[in-house]
Amino acid sequence: MRVGILTGGGDCPGLNAVIRAAVVAGTQRHGMEFLGFRDGWRGVLDRDVVDLDEAGVRSLLDVGGTLLGSSRTNPFKDSVEHGVAEVRSALADVGVDALLAIGGEDTLGVATRLTAAGVAVVGAPKTIDNDLSGTDSTFGFDTAVQTAVECCDRLVTTGASHHRAMIVEVMGRHAGWIALHTGLAAGAHVTLLPEVPVDLDAVAATVERVLAEGRAPLLVVSEGAAVAGADAVRDAPLDAFGHVQLGGAGEQLERELATRLPKVSTRVTVLGHLVRGGSPTAADRILATRFGLSAIEAIARGEFGTMAALRGSAVVQVPLAEGTDVLRTVPAERIAETADLRW
Amino acid sequence: MRVGILTGGGDCPGLNAVIRAAVVAGTQRHGMEFLGFRDGWRGVLDRDVVDLDEAGVRSLLDVGGTLLGSSRTNPFKDSVEHGVAEVRSALADVGVDALLAIGGEDTLGVATRLTAAGVAVVGAPKTIDNDLSGTDSTFGFDTAVQTAVECCDRLVTTGASHHRAMIVEVMGRHAGWIALHTGLAAGAHVTLLPEVPVDLDAVAATVERVLAEGRAPLLVVSEGAAVAGADAVRDAPLDAFGHVQLGGAGEQLERELATRLPKVSTRVTVLGHLVRGGSPTAADRILATRFGLSAIEAIARGEFGTMAALRGSAVVQVPLAEGTDVLRTVPAERIAETADLRW
Amino acid sequence: MRVGILTGGGDCPGLNAVIRAAVVAGTQRHGMEFLGFRDGWRGVLDRDVVDLDEAGVRSLLDVGGTLLGSSRTNPFKDSVEHGVAEVRSALADVGVDALLAIGGEDTLGVATRLTAAGVAVVGAPKTIDNDLSGTDSTFGFDTAVQTAVECCDRLVTTGASHHRAMIVEVMGRHAGWIALHTGLAAGAHVTLLPEVPVDLDAVAATVERVLAEGRAPLLVVSEGAAVAGADAVRDAPLDAFGHVQLGGAGEQLERELATRLPKVSTRVTVLGHLVRGGSPTAADRILATRFGLSAIEAIARGEFGTMAALRGSAVVQVPLAEGTDVLRTVPAERIAETADLRW
Amino acid sequence: MRVGILTGGGDCPGLNAVIRAAVVAGTQRHGMEFLGFRDGWRGVLDRDVVDLDEAGVRSLLDVGGTLLGSSRTNPFKDSVEHGVAEVRSALADVGVDALLAIGGEDTLGVATRLTAAGVAVVGAPKTIDNDLSGTDSTFGFDTAVQTAVECCDRLVTTGASHHRAMIVEVMGRHAGWIALHTGLAAGAHVTLLPEVPVDLDAVAATVERVLAEGRAPLLVVSEGAAVAGADAVRDAPLDAFGHVQLGGAGEQLERELATRLPKVSTRVTVLGHLVRGGSPTAADRILATRFGLSAIEAIARGEFGTMAALRGSAVVQVPLAEGTDVLRTVPAERIAETADLRW
Incomplete structure (x- = not known):
């Protein structure tokens, strides 16, 4: 099985740690092969790919940003149907069987639509803003x-x-x-x-x-x-x-x-x-690593249309749509917790 | 209402942040007064107290350790009955109506027994080892x-x-x-x-x-x-x-x-x-602050015998016994998550 | 002997370390007494002073900024003669025999003039910009x-x-x-x-x-x-x-x-x-400490009109005027060292 | 001209920054070619070399340790004459015209002897212990x-x-x-x-x-x-x-x-x-870079037998022997500066 990885949207600390964990575990446990798309969906549309293997990702754990590059290219800009067809054809052209999409609201939104169209996608949620629902928190935050x-x-x-x-x-x-x-x-x-x-x-x-x-x-x-x-x-x-x-x-x-x-x-x-920017904290390195591992196991089990999520201290897979349905703003009870205090 | 605060067991980053949050919120919201016991239960037994007010705790958020000092003194060393009586009489002597006990297994174990004996205690769990059950994690870790x-x-x-x-x-x-x-x-x-x-x-x-x-x-x-x-x-x-x-x-x-x-x-x-040692990370400052706030509200509501706990992204109060029943070791599924991987 | 300390101009990491070293060494070695002027020369003109003793400065080594506060008040704004008279009278009013002025170009410029008028001043150079002549470098930089x-x-x-x-x-x-x-x-x-x-x-x-x-x-x-x-x-x-x-x-x-x-x-x-802002690096804590020690010994020996300076790895006293004569910009040879390289 | 670089003795932060600066400046300014010897003098004796060019060193500025590896191998272990002959023959074998030896007392001692025997060597002093004479300080300290x-x-x-x-x-x-x-x-x-x-x-x-x-x-x-x-x-x-x-x-x-x-x-x-270990401080990155630049210019000018040294704020070349003649211990006046103080 050949897995394509992309990172979309604004970069954040921990992206490289997800990639590293996915490639190491996928290779060792499931004999997967990997390639990376450069600059998010742009790399998919342009068939702009880079080889990814264990040796190439080993030293990425503490490196900020993403070695794959990122962009805000949206393959559905013109129309969703056209975009789905383009992505599907691109994945076939480069021989990718399943996609690991690491990104925020936009990237996971695209992944949700692709899933609906039968493309094999698993997501890893990313946002320094911590505003994705479906997960207690995201790495980078x-x-x-x-x-x-x-x-x-x-x-x-x-x-x-x-x-x-x-x-x-x-x-x-x-x-x-x-x-x-x-x-x-x-x-x-x-x-x-x-x-x-x-x-x-x-x-x-x-x-x-x-x-x-x-x-x-x-x-x-x-x-x-x-x-x-x-x-x-x-x-x-x-x-x-x-x-x-x-x-x-x-x-x-x-x-x-x-x-x-x-x-x-x-x-x-x-x-x-x-x-x-910068090297991720220990907590983000761990969360990103666990997200990468969880996503790879989901791909191995064929649980497409899901994304990794933190629930309490467990990392689980939840439907992609849960992460993008609503923007997770700060709830009233968290504001009330301290709003009246004079520090 | 006068609240006594103590920190017991090995120190850890965030103890001071709990004290600060408790004193600020208790004073401003509930008109509570505070005093601190020096060096954990030793200070209780010896009636060794220090005044605590807003001005004295304001700059503590980022300071490692505990300004109250800590010790491993166990008031139940000789016998539980004798210990309970001693603590009760000490609290009366210094005019303390309720106790905020910040500590790990030992300190919270004492607090559990005191609760059973009718003493008004609320706990805040502390351990850098992260081995307390009842909470997803503890500050300091x-x-x-x-x-x-x-x-x-x-x-x-x-x-x-x-x-x-x-x-x-x-x-x-x-x-x-x-x-x-x-x-x-x-x-x-x-x-x-x-x-x-x-x-x-x-x-x-x-x-x-x-x-x-x-x-x-x-x-x-x-x-x-x-x-x-x-x-x-x-x-x-x-x-x-x-x-x-x-x-x-x-x-x-x-x-x-x-x-x-x-x-x-x-x-x-x-x-x-x-x-x-050292200044707590941002995450630990926040968790410690939220534990302090939660514990004070519990005292204000008379929910004695409880301790603050993190559940997902919410801080709640749970029975003290939950924190001390069993040592929370690393579960098999967390070990299996990565044990076979060759990084 | 009673020594007044002031910090003038923009703050920089290490100011507190100078104060700490000066007060500790002056008290222990020479039996000096200390007071601080608040907010630089403004505190002098306003007789706005604060007691300084060993207990009060002990924990300052790693604290950024200046506990004395600072300002850009120039006592010579109206006229130098008037300013000198005002400062002299203020020092007399609060019983200060000698002044330790910690500051940059402006503060040391005032100190130079005061020296010329017979006031007992010693300086410690400070600027994050590193643009004072007379010293190889300054703390904060x-x-x-x-x-x-x-x-x-x-x-x-x-x-x-x-x-x-x-x-x-x-x-x-x-x-x-x-x-x-x-x-x-x-x-x-x-x-x-x-x-x-x-x-x-x-x-x-x-x-x-x-x-x-x-x-x-x-x-x-x-x-x-x-x-x-x-x-x-x-x-x-x-x-x-x-x-x-x-x-x-x-x-x-x-x-x-x-x-x-x-x-x-x-x-x-x-x-x-x-x-x-922030806690000074180890190097700045050391340089600031050594400047404070050198300045105090200069006061003890009556070497007024001098300032502490780093020369190679030695800290020495040089005439105050050397620090303020010319702005030390980056010399041509330092620019040529790397200007042509394509990193 | 082909220059060989080696790092000897205990590693220290900044070694990589010296290598980077030397290779970039030597290539761009003087058209030099470079190769690295692995693990200090061992790599010389074993003709164990690695190519070094601009692309390979660009990202090394903030990386601790040395990409060349280091060892405590001393080529003069058996006899100086034998060692000199061995080194001379090794340099000829791999086509090296001049050597940049980055190291402490031992490495620079060997370099001094080689110079006496007519080998073209320039040194860059390295020791976290700061105990080399001839320079105000060394990177890593x-x-x-x-x-x-x-x-x-x-x-x-x-x-x-x-x-x-x-x-x-x-x-x-x-x-x-x-x-x-x-x-x-x-x-x-x-x-x-x-x-x-x-x-x-x-x-x-x-x-x-x-x-x-x-x-x-x-x-x-x-x-x-x-x-x-x-x-x-x-x-x-x-x-x-x-x-x-x-x-x-x-x-x-x-x-x-x-x-x-x-x-x-x-x-x-x-x-x-x-x-x-670890990434060098800004000050060490700068000092190491300047040492690398100075050493390369010395090689270009044929000033063999010298080493880079910090004197005040200038980096100059001094005879190699100056760095190794005597161990620079803490002088009595530095000890006296603070030994009596009770902090």
Whole structure:
């Protein structure tokens, strides 16, 4: 049996660990052969493949990113039927019997449709945003939070020395998991999520209170938090084409605080791609490895249309659709757990 | 309501985060007052207390260890009845209405007995060994594994330069969780656990195979793995009193390999207390904080005799006895997940 | 003898270590007493002081920032004579016999003038930018570079996964030391410094070459590098007041590359305050400690008007003026050492 | 011109960075060709070579250890004349015109003799112990100290929780640089070096004092410190052959403290090979890169018999003999700088 592997969407720490585990276990236990598609679905459509064997993946466990490359190419861009036919024909051309698709909402969505059309696909869920349903968590998220927290730990010492409010913007357009966990682990005084309306006066009051206590306020903001009010939009700079230049959520928050607390010094740090790069944490290496192993066993057993998932401390296979049905945002009870506390 | 807090047993990263969360939430939400007992149950018996308030705990989130100190004092050493009476009278003396006991098997075992005797106790489970049942995992374990893996990452580069087998001994007398996860995340070629009989000839064969492939073998060994055979015991050095000096599991493994592979150079590193110290990882700060919050709400609701526990991604309260009934060793299916693979 | 300590200018890792070493050695060896001025020269002018003793500084060695706070207040803002008189009178008011001024160009400049006016001052040079003359290096710089390099290490893995050019902007308005050393240690393909004219076509050619080799270009840019050409200024967005919004050097570089290489995906990360915060590296803790010890011995011997300096592996006292005479930019020979190499 | 490269002696972080810089600069600037000898002088004697080119070294900057492997083989073991002849004939056999020898005392000693015999050799000094004369410091040392300090930072939190004295043994048989710098940067209360006689009663008094202050004593010990007294030797365990089993300096210190302070709990951690492995710090990557560049320019200019050296902030070439004439131990003035202070 020849298995094709692809990684789609934004990269995240642990992708290489999934590939390594899949290739090692598939080869040793089931005599599978492997090839990799370069840059996600683009490599499938272009028949752009690379050989994958044990020797080539052995040293990948602690390497960030994906040796296969990734892209946001969607084979269903024009039409689903056409896309399915293209993928099916491409897999036949390169002699692939089953596909291991490692990716997030988009990649697994494509995999779900392929399954419905009879293509042999198994998925491994990936997102640093932790917003896939069907699994307790995804690899990459732990590394992202750990990196963001280490950055916050650094920023608070300089904030305290200068009596400054430090604003840290983290990834999370629709789900605030990274912000929530970063805020919890870094001891943030304010954490703004896409899931919760932003009360800028309350934020300003917290900043004032913490400064009055002789400490440096730390504010962690999801890029998707609804920070900017109407005033901000009106006063925002315009670019050469007359487009409003609002900046990210962190920059918006700085501007809003400047209006309310003109004497308070603030600094914004946009962590951005810092949190999706680098060597995975031990926890992510383990979760990614277990996902890779579980996916390969599913392929060996012919359980197509499933994806690896963490449930408690067990890794199991669940229907692909469970991972993509609904975006897993931060639930109300997790927000309520700490929203009222003044750290 | 006045709540007493104690930390018992071996320290671990996150203890301070539990204390911080409990004091902040208890004070702000429920108007509780707090005091800490120094050095676990010893502080209770000796009425050795320290004031705990919000200002005193605010900066504790990222600090390893426990500001309260810890000890292995068991108040039931002489008799349970006497111990219960002593604790009850001590709590009355210092005016404590409810107790938050943060600890492992021993501490929670005492807490269970106290509950049975009508003392108002809530627990927060702690063990770097991850061997408490009733909860998917405990804080401190993630930090321990992360630290051990960082050490292994360092050791493999020097091993490879000198074509040496590197042996790393980690904590785990009865349960091999730290070794299993360290081995998985560090890419160990051999992982020896207390739960699995040791086949030294197979270990030697793996070391030879990996060296022949031009790589450096990494061997991760639980301190409780049954490494030493009868020969080792016979040939072991004796101290001045004629006692056998077997050394730890790492040292024993080195000696066994020396017999089987006399030409292979090996080095043993005993990580020991390195993995229980230091600032907690983001994941452990979050889990510890959530355990502290859950325990305080349980106290506020009068749910005594319970302890905080992680179930999937939810933190809930479960009966104290669940945490101490049986030691949670590595189950057979987790061992089977990877035992046959040649990384 | 009573010694006053202040920290001025931007904070940097190691300030607390200087304070700790000075207070411990001054107290134990010379029976000195200490007080701290809050927020640099502002605390002097405002007589805003805090007690400093051994117990209060013991745990400061590994803590980033400065417990004394800092500011950019310049006591000579109105006039030097007035400033000198004010400082002299303030020192008398709080009973300070000698001053330990820890700071950069501005702070040491003030100290130099005070010395000329007969005030007993000794300096400890501080700047993450490493641009003070008179000393081989300053504490804080090593930590800044180490932090920047760890960030770059993370960014290259995500860049490689997406065939993206990663632009990293680091501090350095007038001197490119942080960029030079970050670029060297992170393996950057392009490093842009304030000291060297920017050839954007050559930068674009390098980006294309590295991408063609299947690698991800890493570009490290000093905030003070002269990136933007006339076109960039013309096309830049305007804010509500008609001001040009050029953005930082990283953003400018991204815009210039977009013009030249429209198909190449880029991402900018502005490290900013990340590199001045956090726990100092071992090397910075040692250098800061040695600077504190040297400064205290200078005070004890009455060698006022001097500052601690690293010369080779020795710490010595040099005239304060040597540190502030000229800004130490990257010399031509250091640039020539690597400028032509294609990593 | 064809240049051979070898790495000899114990590995250290930065070896790969020297190789990378040498190959890149030699190829691009001087059209040199390169080959590597495996495992130091052994590879020379055995004509065991590996091709080295730009593509093969590009990713080595941050990789610990040496891709060439290392050994302690000394080509002069039998006789110097014989060894010189052997090396000369081996270099001719593989077509090497000049040799870049990266190593410590032994390797550079061989290089010095070869130079005297007319072989074209240039050296790059390497030792984590920092004990080579002729250069202000060597790469690898900074990483070793940084790693040791991070370990100490972890150990003090568990020590404090249990009121324990933590003993940390670090490398350094003849020179105490690692112990001195680790002790300074970790805030050790006791630092024992090979250069200074050990006063065990004073050590015990310090341990008692620090414990009495409610802190955890940290003791950093060079493996070469003369800890064990006559009693220790007498009471030491014997192995099966009747050999005294003294253990390392850390273990000896624990035993001595147990005699003097029977009630004090202690834990020993032997860092050993942990500090010589892993990715080099930014500072070591830079120093190693500069050493590689300097050595290649020396080869290009025909300055044989020299080695790269750091003098202040400049990298220069000095006669090979300067590096090996005398072991650079910690000088009395560095010891006096801090020996009397009670941290």
